[in-house]
Amino acid sequence: HAGFACFVGRPNVGKSTLMNALVGTKVAITSSKPQTTRRAIRGIVHRPDSQLIIVDTPGLHRPRTLLGERLDSLVLSTLTEVDVIGFCVPANEPVGKGDRFIAEKLAGIKKTPVVAVVTKCDLATREQIAEQLLAVSALADFDDIVPVSGRSGEQLDVLADVLVRRL
Numbered sequence: 001h002a003g004f005a006c007f008v009g010r011p012n013v014g015k016s017t018l019m020n021a022l023v024g025t026k027v028a029i030t031s032s033k034p035q036t037t038r039r040a041i042r043g044i045v046h047r048p049d050s051q052l053i054i055v056d057t058p059g060l061h062r063p064r065t066l067l068g069e070r071l072d073s074l075v076l077s078t079l080t081e082v083d084v085i086g087f088c089v090p091a092n093e094p095v096g097k098g099d100r101f102i103a104e105k106l107a108g109i110k111k112t113p114v115v116a117v118v119t120k121c122d123l124a125t126r127e128q129i130a131e132q133l134l135a136v137s138a139l140a141d142f143d144d145i146v147p148v149s150g151r152s153g154e155q156l157d158v159l160a161d162v163l164v165r166r167l
């Protein structure tokens with residue numbers, strides 16, 4: 001049981017830190033799936049019965065030009081190639097325009113499950129985390145939502161299990 005996951009979110013929300021913390025092994029793998037020829041594999045998360053292959057995050061920016069919009073739809077089509085998407089929003093900053101923009105784009109991708117990930121929880125109090133879980137949940141109808149810290153490692157096993165369940 002193996003599948004592909006990628007993380008999206010504004011710059012600096014902690015995607016790279018989260019991926020590095022999740023990933024146990026960095027190996028180049030060959031797969032019959034066409035996406036592996038085009039997407040960089042960041043690593044593999046090993047779980048008892050399954051493997052989660054983390055692929056590089058495509059940039060998702062607010063489009064300001066027609067060209068930007070076209071690039072954006074390219075990015076969106078690559079998002080449909082993975083089995084599950086992790087949408088990252090930090091616990092320590094208010095939900096803003098950039099987060100809403102990405103959430104709206106993700107809501108348009110019907111076939112790929114989206115798990116919301118509230119990152120950097122080591123920087124927030126329990127109350128702030130609870131409030132952020134509510135605020136992020138209100139952005140879209142996510143398949144799941146998990147608070148984590150890539151820095152402290154808290155809840156990374158829970159996140160891995162939630163993502164694997166959606167493969």
Ligand code: GDP
Pocket residue numbers: 009010011012013014015016017018119120121122123148149150151152
């Ligand atoms: P990305 O742009 O979404 O890939 O974000 P990065 O992973 O590069 O992180 C952006 C900044 O936030 C860096 O300075 C990280 O050290 C910091 N950061 C990322 N994750 C955490 C976290 O869980 N806790 C804390 N305290 N800082 C974090």
Ligand code: MG
Pocket residue numbers: 015016017
């Ligand atoms: Mg990064």
